[in-house]
Amino acid sequence: MLNHNWRGALIRRLLLLLAGCLLLGLISGEYAWALAFGLAGYLGWHLSQLLRLHKWLRERQEDEPPPDGYGLWGEVFDSIYHLQRRDLRVRGRLQAVIDRVQESTAALKDAVIMLDSQGNLEWWNRAAETLLGLKSPQDSGQAISNLVRHPRFKEYFEQGNFHDNLELPSPINDRLRLQFHITRYGNREHLMLVRDVTRLHQLEQMRKDFVANVSHELRTPLTVITGYLETLLDNVEQINPRWLRPMQQMQQQAGRMQNLLNDLLLLAKLEATDYPSDSQPVAVDLLLLSITSDAQALSGARRHRLQLQADPHLKLKGSEAELRSAFSNLIFNAVKYSPDESEISIRWWSDEQGAHLAVQDSGIGIEAKHLPRLTERFYRVDSSRASHTGGTGLGLAIVKHVLLRHRGRLDISSTPGKGSTFTCHFPASQAVRRH
Template sequence: MRTYSLGSVFKGLFWLLLACALAGLLVGQLAWALVGGLSLYLAWHLRQMARLQQWLSNHQNDPPPDTRGVWGDIFDSIYHIQRRDSRMRAKQQLVIDRIQASTAALSDAVVMVDAKGRLEWWNHAAERLLGLRAPDDSGQHVTNLLRDPRFVEYFEANTFREPLDIASHLNPNAHLQYTITHYGQGERLLVVRDTTRLHNLEQMRKDFVANVSHELRTPLTVIVGYLETLQDSEEPVNPRWKRALQQMQQQARRMQNLLNDLLMLARLENDNGLIEQNPVDVSQMLQSVTQDARALSAERYHQIRLEAEPGVCLRGAHEELRSAFSNLVFNAVKYTPDGGEICVRCWRDDGGAHVSVSDNGAGIAAQHISRLTERFYRVDSSRSTNTGGTGLGLAIVKHVLLRHNGRLDISSTVGQGSIFTCHFQPNRLA
């Protein structure tokens, strides 16, 4: 393909004017000959522009009109650009079709939601799991179709750090896990997985633990009662049995604490309903917890300091929040060396309400931090045995915070101490 430059255009115009001038001199009409030549030149270009407009409007998929000069170069260049663009669009459409086909074949529901929360696209599994109907539901707000209050609260929170597990609104015996991811310009991708089988297995485990704990509670109470009766008896006890009775009572008490924590954890896990929305004065609660911690410290002489911003109130369950804060503070007392410093802080800001418990104890190695909230996980089993810990305290804290839409952050440095911080969202402030 020959390429015509701007110089070629001017060169052609020069030779046209020269020929017209020579013809005008021969006939004695130089001016009219130049005007006629320029008019023909302009008319030819206007004709080519009209052909270009007609081709682009009606026949752009056909080969371009045959012409010469710079207009032939223009026609050929536009045609090649269109062909290249068409091939690229075909490749992109092929990729899009393959993505949509593979997504439609997933057993998990996939729903695309725009920046305003309206449904844009979903696969076949979404129709089965969520009851969406095409095209009737297209453009509807997602919370108009999925009206479970827990999902509405989860969607409007717009944080999506953890997935949401709730019962299906179509089948109460089925359980779904909702995961939302941000993408693009504020759009959200909703992925829903059927977790009924996993939920049933987990429920069997929870029921087993709860039932065993409940059944062990009564015989253990009887054993503790008789041990206390034997120790408080007015009749003299054989010195050989006195130490044995003390150890038996100590271990029985430890088993009672373990059963109480197991029952507490089972109640938190099995209670899937909406929690209480009573205002809880966190600042006042922490004062009471700190006093209990000083009594627990007793002769270990910990320096326990409270820095609580007055008037910090949360909407939630009083006993659950007290249990969470008590576990954090009492853990600090148990695992901080004698004479150590413990600081309990409470404040609020634009990010919500925050409660932190820091100490200058032995600290925790980085590889253990991610697993601290697992039930029965112990950094050092010997240390837990000496302090009488059950290994369930942080698991209880985690579940209480999850029920209150909060999260637990843990930072620790070996040899310097640890900081446990509870974060609550602004919508939890009373």
Template sequence: MEKNWFRAITGKLFWLLMICLLIGLVVGQPAWALAIGLSGYLIWMLRQLQRFQLWLQAHPSDPPPEAPGLWGEIFDGIYRMQRRDKRLRARMQSVIERIQSSTAALSDGVVMIDKDGHLEWWNHAAEDLLGLRAPDDSGQHVHNLLRDPRFIDYFDQGSYREPLDIPSPVNISTWLQYNITRYGNGERLLLVRDVTRLHNLEQMRKDFVANVSHELRTPLTVVVGYLETMIDSDDGSNSRWQRPLHQMQQQARRMQSLLNDLLMLSRLETAEATTEEKPVDIALMLPGIRKDALALSGDRQHEITIENATQVRLTGLEMELRSAISNLVYNAVKYTQDGGSIQVSWSQDDRGARFSVTDNGPGISPEHLHRLTERFYRVDSSRNSTTGGTGLGLAIVKHVLMRHEGELQITSTVGKGSTFTCVFPPERLI
């Protein structure tokens, strides 16, 4: 196209110069004729440029001015491009309006936030849930409008794999779930959902479990006490009751263990993080846990070794950390075959501290790994029933790690064993 325009311009200029030269030769002034011809051509070109500029500035939506030859093609081409762009913009605007109207109709709040954290747009539900006001809050930083420290930490952390559930800034009895998604060039989309009903149901479940566990604890303690008295006072004259009494005692103790785990979970879920955290010496704690694990192993003769690669201490609650660590070690004892080996290690690297328990047991299939921390989840229910597991140990470990900003990592190979690793951030180390 550019070559055609260049050829047309040079062709017209060539013929103009030839005509001017012929006229100049006839009148005996070829130089003046060429100068007058070039000047006229330049004036005509400048006039067309002026018309073009006036058209673009004053009336770009009107049809272009009439012009002969090449300038007419230029005017028409630009006009067609403008019409095409105008239709494209109209379609895009229609799509944007449909998206905004459909988003505005959502019952969930939607807030568009730019890369610097300033509010760009939100729907009507966001106004009701978050108390935003248009247009006063447009362009405000999100920290100025949502001032809950938990939301600020969640917004600034940059990792939004898990949602955040906190009370609404408008009504403290309303619970909201915040989900943030990154898009574009660092912009963020904030989705806000009213989860008050789910929160209330979850709270009812927690209260029910805690109350039932607490109420059952006393009568179960009485039953266990009488069973122990009956077994201890048995003189062997009535041997047919020995086996039933021992079975009742075994199951009663199992129920006690289940209630204790339920109460521990309930306390972890409901108790807030306190200022009672203090330095905990994990390395000093491990020998006592190993001794208890060997007692649990008994005649099964597990080999339990400890490797303390660091003496770093961990800021936290000693009772909760002991519960999590002992659960992992006891699980390894329960589910590792007789005579198996269990390695317990406490180490430190650039990403923080790591407590791991490795066994050479039967291993766990990959499809079960992501569900191991669910309450009462059993990989093999028949195996768990024989080992006396409650199905709550790993759930307790998960909640303890959450309260200590840690993470549980599980790797396992069927037939070779499993490794459970608790990773603690560097901020928790002393």
């Protein structure tokens, strides 16, 4: 409707201009010159209004209204003014929302940090200054890896796999333990949340110390008990026959307790450090060959068929003793829980994602509801089955911690009645090609 009004007003003004020019031409007798002067004046007026608009756009201050005008240009300036007012109202509402968000995040005890796609700092709340030592405004635009210099954080950020949280000491206070969680949003930007988990870490450390200390304390009396039982059973002819079976059961249960303590101590050792100190390239093919031989002996009369396919040129950086413990747990479990004379497949290979070990059995399988908890300490799918096989309930927990120390992860897939596949994935940085 407004366009029609402008068009009508423009036509009326042009008609009036032409009428004036014709009248001037009638008086002066020079119609052409009168028309030329009239159109030139009209064009000059429009040009002056255009220059006013250009000057205002170039030199205007914040919220300065457009210049006054009349006629067609007056309507243009009025429309610009109304658009400016509406834009200011929208900006005010958006700024109010931003202020509220910033006020709410500033009140959080957790650090909230916004990073661009390159990992440079864009914005952070007050808690980030307390937990990470960020300083405003001098740290704005700095790369986060320049301020959080821990090697594990740099590796975590560069890999871009943010499914799991990362725990590290604070860069400004070693007594603080922080948990980092990064989420991508927008145009590959990053939102980083940092929590103070010092109290949880201390409680977890107390639990680890308690388990380790109790295990050490129980080891000595248990060694004494098993030693006397072995001595008594070595002289079985001097024992009353009715005591023979109880003593054999005592020896069997003492052996299970020793295995449990050994596994608890191994877990305590694995949790004590983040990365194995004796890290070196391990010939995994030879390691698997040795474990497979032991597994075949464990199978014995059950005659499982173990198939091993291992890349002889692929090594893995890490601790051979820890890797042996993890891989043997997976392979021995496959033997224990697979039917007699069934096939167990062991495969070691690499691709562009890294190195992988898969142990596939054709056992009774595991229901999907149990899979997320299999690596928890003492978690048992079937307690009667565990007691039958003599397991401690710590095997997969040991596997999980060994893989974490070698930058790896464990995937479990299983179908009840058809078997299970346990796959260890290691990043390409851990794999070494042997020529």
